[in-house]
Amino acid sequence: MTQENRASLTSLFDFPAIAPSILAADFTRLEQQLLACTEGGARWIHCDVMDGHFVPNISFGPLIIEAARRALPDAFLDTHLMISRPGDYIETFAKAGSNLITIHAEADIHAHRTLSAIRKAGCYTGIAINPGTSLSSIEELLPETDLVCIMSVNPGFGGQSFIPSALQKVERLVTWRREMGLNFLIEIDGGAGLSNTESITQTGTDIVVAGSSIFKADDIRSQTDALFRKALVGASNRG
Ligand code: DX5
Ligand code: ZN
Numbered sequence: 001m002t003q004e005n006r007a008s009l010t011s012l013f014d015f016p017a018i019a020p021s022i023l024a025a026d027f028t029r030l031e032q033q034l035l036a037c038t039e040g041g042a043r044w045i046h047c048d049v050m051d052g053h054f055v056p057n058i059s060f061g062p063l064i065i066e067a068a069r070r071a072l073p074d075a076f077l078d079t080h081l082m083i084s085r086p087g088d089y090i091e092t093f094a095k096a097g098s099n100l101i102t103i104h105a106e107a108d109i110h111a112h113r114t115l116s117a118i119r120k121a122g123c124y125t126g127i128a129i130n131p132g133t134s135l136s137s138i139e140e141l142l143p144e145t146d147l148v149c150i151m152s153v154n155p156g157f158g159g160q161s162f163i164p165s166a167l168q169k170v171e172r173l174v175t176w177r178r179e180m181g182l183n184f185l186i187e188i189d190g191g192a193g194l195s196n197t198e199s200i201t202q203t204g205t206d207i208v209v210a211g212s213s214i215f216k217a218d219d220i221r222s223q224t225d226a227l228f229r230k231a232l233v234g235a236s237n238r239g
Contacts, residue, residue: 009100009124009146010183012076013043016201016231018224019078019187021211022068023048023059024158030064031071033220040224044076046189046209048158049093051083054107055156062096069097076100078147078207080128080189082155083107087114094121102126102149102187105138115144128189130154131163135172145184147207148173152200153190158211162191167203174204197227201234 020037022030022045034045047065052058068077079098083089086103087110093101101118105127108114115125127141128149138148150173152166166188173186185206192200193213200208208231210224217223 006124008183009185015185015206016228016235017044017207018042018197018214018227018231019044019046019207019209020214020220020224021046021048021158021189021209022064022215024211024215026215027060027064030067033215034068034071034075036220037214037224038072038075040221041228042224043074044078044207045072046211047077047079047098048211049079049081049083050156054084054104055082057156062092065093065096065098078102078126078187080126080149080209081107082128087117090114090117090121090123094118094123098123100124100126100147102128102147104128104130104155105141106130106133111138111141112144115141126187128155129169131166135169135176139176142176142180142182142184147185147187149187149189149209150205151190152188152192155190159216160191162193162196167200170200170203170205192227194223194226194230197230198234198237201231202237203234204238 050059076099078100080102118125124146126147127145153160187207188205189209
């Protein structure tokens with residue numbers, strides 16, 4: 001499918017949205033926990049793949065994405081590849097059931113080519129940057145991407161503290177998006193919770209990834225719903 005004949009992501013969902021990250025899930029109860037997320041209003045699920053090379057940690061691979069797909073046949077699966085040479089694995093993660101595949105700009109010297117491969121594999125495209133990576137490094141990729149993931153922690157682990165400078169990147173990216181006439185989505189990933197989701201969406205973030213805040217909560221359904229309400233308040237207060 002080409003970009004031209006597929007619906008733009010902004011027309012498929014209402015934003016802002018909360019994207020639970022299954023990195024923090026209890027995998028013995030993955031189906032039950034994912035259903036609780038959807039009952040709390042989440043339709044977008046974030047899947048963090050780590051290879052122990054691009055990032056220091058190893059998480060899971062395509063088998064867990066297949067399991068998430070079986071658990072939630074209609075959910076939108078957002079696969080975040082924190083792996084070196086992501087271009088070698090696009091088919092694998094597309095076949096596993098991903099709807100969108102995000103690669104890291106730092107992990108791929110041929111990111112432009114890999115984004116095309118993601119589209120050819122039938123998925124939406126995403127490009128992520130670490131807290132220490134400048135927005136300017138992805139400027140030429142923006143017309144090729146459906147989503148920009150601004151890391152608000154250094155990737156590799158759940159449960160880290162939010163890095164506030166990520167919000168300045170979001171603000172600049174919102175301006176660039178308008179000036180360039182593009183419609184990619186902006187995602188914030190890492191350290192989001194009840195205390196900061198409102199300010200995250202107020203800056204213009206479309207998707208807030210939340211791992212520990214959701215899956216370590218006593219009630220996953222109501223926590224997802226509470227985060228969503230915070231996201232709505234923030235978005236309604238945009239300047
Ligand atoms: C970090 C991952 C994030 C992380 C979010 O490397 O990309 O998606 O799981 O988890 P929390 O919300 O716990 O920071
Ligand atoms: Zn992630």
